[in-house]
Amino acid sequence: MATRGAAETSGGAKRRYYDVLEVAADATTADIRRAFRRLARRHHPDRNPGDPRAEERFKEILRAHDVLVDARLRALYDEFGDDGLRRGFDASRARRRAAGPIGRNGDRGDGSPEPTSAPPRRRRGAIEEFFGGLFARSRPPERGSDVEVTVAVDFLEALGGTERTLSLRRPERCRACDVGNPRDDGRVCEVCEGSGVAEASVRIKARIPAGVLGGSRIRLAGQGGAGKHGGPSGDLWLAVQVAEHPRFGRDGADVTIDVPVTVAEAVRGARLTIPTPEGQVQVRIPAGTQSGRRLRLRGKGAPRLDEGPRGDLIARVLICVPESGESLEEIADSLEPLYSDSFRRRFE
Secondary structure (H helix, E strand, O other): OOOHHHHOOOOOOOOOHHHHOOOOOOOOHHHHHHHHHHHHHHHOHHHOOOOOOHHHHHHHHHHHHHHHOOHHHHHHHHHHHHHHHOOOOOHHHHHHHHHOOOOOOOOOOOOOOOOOOOOOOOOHHHHHHHHHHHHHHHOOOEOOOOEEEEEEEOHHHHHHOEEEEEEEEEEEEOOOOOOOOOOOOOOOOOOOOOOOEEEEEEEEEEEEOOOOOOOOEEEEOOOOOOOEOOOOOOOEEEEEEEOOOOOEEEEOOEEEEEEEEOHHHHHHOEEEEEEEOOEEEEEEEOOOOOOOOEEEEOOOOOOOOOOOOOOOEEEEEEEOOOOOOOOHHHHHHHHHHHOOHHHHHHHO
C-alpha cells in the first residue's frame, strides 16, 4: 500500500518527516536520533541569532523526531500520513473506509471529526536524555551560589592585615564540556548534567583587610560558585575569627591594655615604657592615679575599615599591692588614716 506520508512530497505540500531529518524511510531509530542531534545542533535558535526562521525549523525537526522515534506514531504516519496523527483518529475505521463505500451517515469513516491536527505530546525527558544541552542553553542564566569559609587570624594579623591562601570546594565552570552544551555525540555532559557547572577544588588568595574584627564577614564579589547556564558567579564570604592576645584587647577601633603600677608609682606619678601593637612607647602616670584610670594614646589603636582615623590605645592603670612582706600589714595600717570619709561614697 502506498503511504499517505509519501504522497505529501509533491505539489509544494508539507515535507515528509523523513525528508526533514534527511533519513531514508527505512532508517532505524538510532539513525533517526543521530540525525536529530546533528540537525538540532545546527538549527537551534541559540546558534542562529537574528534568523527569524530558525525557531520554526527547529520545531519542525523536533516534531519529526517525536513522531519517528515512537514506534506506534511512526506506523500510523507511514500508513496514513498526517491524518494518522490527528486527535481521535481511528485506524480501524480508516482501513474499513478505504476498503468499502462511505458510511450511510456520510461521515468520512476515518474517525477524525476534528479537521485540525494536534502534535503528539513531547517526551521532553527522553529528548533531554541525549540532547539536554540545547534545552539547558535555552534556560535563563542563573546566578551562582554564595560560598562561605571560615578564616582564622591572630590578633596582630587582624590589626595589620594579612593574606591567606584558601583551599575550598565550589561550583566551577564545567571543564568536561562547553558550558553545558552537548558533546559531539549529542549526549548531555555526565559531569554537570547540562548545567555548565560542577563542584571542584580550588585555591584562592584572599586579602584580610587591616583592622578587621572577629565575627566580621568579608565579601569577595564574584568569587563564589559559578552561575548555571552562563549566569554570573556568586560571592565568596570570609567569616573571620580573631584569636585572643595575651596582652591586648579590642574595643572597636581602640586597642586596650592593662598597665600594672606600684602603689608608690600611683602616688608619686611615673613614666613607664609600655608595649603597643607597633612597638614600645612611653606613657606618663599622673601623681595620685587611681586604679582603673584609663589613659588614651591617640592614633595607637587599630585601622578603621571605613578608612576613618585610626583608633586609640587605651591603657588601664591597675595598682598592684605586694603579695607578701613582713612589714606589709604595718604599712597598710599606716595608710588607713589617710582615707577620707568619702572613700566609698559611690556605694551610697
